[in-house]
Amino acid sequence: MAKEWAKRFYNGKRWIRCRDAYIQERILIDGGMCEECHKNLGYIVHHEIILSPENINDPDVSLNHDHLKYVCKECHDQYEGHGVGHGKVRPLCIFDEDGQPISLRECDRTPPVPEKGKTGAGDRPPR
Numbered sequence: 664m665a666k667e668w669a670k671r672f673y674n675g676k677r678w679i680r681c682r683d684a685y686i687q688e689r690i691l692i693d694g695g696m697c698e699e700c701h702k703n704l705g706y707i708v709h710h711e712i713i714l715s716p717e718n719i720n721d722p723d724v725s726l727n728h729d730h731l732k733y734v735c736k737e738c739h740d741q742y743e744g745h746g747v748g749h750g751k752v753r754p755l756c757i758f759d760e761d762g763q764p765i766s767l768r769e770c771d772r773t774p775p776v777p778e779k780g781k782t783g784a785g786d787r788p789p790r
């Protein structure tokens with residue numbers, strides 16, 4: 664479900680070379696362990712900045728090692744919009760009332776409060 668502009672980037676030599684260099688760097692540092700859980704071997708290089716058609720061609724964003732993370736598949740699948748094979752398409756970001764984009768990764772860390780504990784009979788009309 665990768666977008667066309669993203670596919671072009673991920674299949675490009677610049678990214679493949681950058682990714683390989685980053686993996687080599689991680690292997691030198693800690694043997695290439697996942698940077699999130701440090702338990703599994705890294706599997707995929709993740710962009711900390713969610714790529715968009717506007718920033719994907721900016722090497723400071725898309726090819727900058729400072730913004731990359733080498734993570735295992737499990738951890739990578741936790742990132743919103745990045746998991747492959749979930750069968751669900753999720754938006755990469757949402758917008759607040761002012762039209763400012765909000766990264767879903769922050770939302771990921773603070774899941775919405777479940778409605779289970781809700782009390783008060785007047786909330787819902789009876790069926």
Ligand SMILES: [Zn+2]
Pocket residue numbers: 697698699700701702703734735736737738739
């Ligand atoms: Zn991990």
